[in-house]
């Protein structure tokens with residue numbers, strides 16, 4: 001089997017793609033956003049509960065999309081839960097760098113990180129948008 | 145199976161891009177002609193030659209180059225005219241794309257023949273290019289848009305279509321050949337329109353390179369297509385319109401070339417076709433389209449049709465044998481296009497997987513979101529054929545599809 005495909009579809013991606021974690025809507029939430037990739041029709045809706053100390057106490061997503069976009073959303077929610085917003089924004093930047101192929105100056109994601117599994121996307125430029133859809137939606141939710 | 149008997153085997157040599165290796169090792173299998181066709185060497189060479197030896201602006205000067213350019217530009221118009229069997233050259237307007245052609249018709253047809261409350265009929269399987277220009281009219285002027293249903297087999301429900309017509313219906317804009325199903329429109333639709341005095345625009349983007357087009361037999365008032373899907377350059381589109389309509393409708397854009405006389409307080413307009421061609425047109429692109437038409441005529445549109453029909457039938461049969469694949473639409477009314485999904489695998493995965501095997505197919509909503517909604521899916525994969533495709537390529541595709549399923553569903 002082709003190496004690039006193996007890189008792209010690591011076990012953890014297929015797993016999260018098939019059985020996404022934190023799928024649904026947060027019972028109480030104070031931030032939310034919808035994301036949409038007009039090129040392919042993939043959709044994601046995100047809800048968060050952020051407390052007074054700017055900590056993400058709860059985060060859930062729903063929507064439909066390809067394995068990459070669903071797995072990315074699922075992994076993102078796992079990673080962001082419990083993080084401070086300022087740290088989460090740095091993760092956003094690091095993650096978008098990672099999937100575009102620049103992994104030199106990452107401060108919040110390292111090689112052992114589950115998010116690292118999405119690095120294979122860099123060899124499929126048309127799929128970068130799939131991987132970053134949830135993250136851009138997160139960014140928009142914070143703007144509220 | 146008698147392989148590739150209709151089209152000469154060395155036809156692939158006409159298309160330099162087909163010798164490209166994907167990821168340095170895989171032969172390219174190009175199954176995305178519906179998105180855009182590849183270009184034969186003659187078209188590439190002629191574009192080059194045009195810029196090298198004949199190029200200038202058209203219809204604007206008297207010097208030699210202007211004459212040479214204008215001759216070629218107008219020659220291309222004649223070629224389009226006979227390609228679709230229009231009565232007159234005046235009925236052929238060059239635009240930048242089919243999309244622009246539809247926008248032109250929507251705006252100017254409204255201006256002349258419609259007012260608030262009048263009705264337009266579209267179908268659920270129209271391309272966004274044949275939806276949004278009409279939505280503009282709904283938003284700006286309050287016209288009413290009605291949608292004809294699509295049957296299970298991927299065709300316009302003719303009875304439903306007819307039932308939508310009222311005295312307020314002024315125009316129907318429908319795809320001649322669906323870019324998702326590959327189905328051709330039922331000829332009854334044009335006669336129904338004619339009987340009810342409703343104008344009809346056919347979107348020929350997916351038919352022009354595959355079927356013999358005769359706008360008079362089709363009984364359409366407008367017919368549009370894009371050069372890039374007919375082996376020609378991008379940046380050139382065609383609008384065919386009946387001469388009396390084009391004469392009555394107002395111009396679309398204002399600019400150089402479309403005027404009769406201009407003073408500080410008024411303007412009169414040029415005769416057809418210049419009236420609708422404001423500004424410097426896509427000159428080399430029109431010439432390139434003319435060469436592409438020559439190319440198709442040399443092979444013979446009927447031969448292209450038969451070849452693609454054989455490929456489509458073969459591919460349909462082979463895919464049908466795979467129980468994990470769902471094909472959209474029917475076997476019988478299908479030309480050069482097959483849309484499908486593999487159960488539980490998103491079209492993006494299919495497309496990325498096939499890409500690594502060297503196979504180019506389209507994944508997504510195909511600019512048909514209302515149709516996707518109707519089908520209850522988010523996206524589909526689509527293979528589409530051109531004159532250069534072969535039975536062997538279909539076999540490569542089928543094997544890759546099986547491998548794809550095994551990769552994702554363990």
Ligand SMILES: Cc1ncc(COP(=O)(O)O)c(C=O)c1O
Nearest residue numbers: 241242243271273323347349370
């Ligand atoms: C049925 C149909 N209509 C319209 C279009 C729009 O063509 P263009 O983008 O060349 O204007 C396409 C192209 O995808 C099409 O398939």
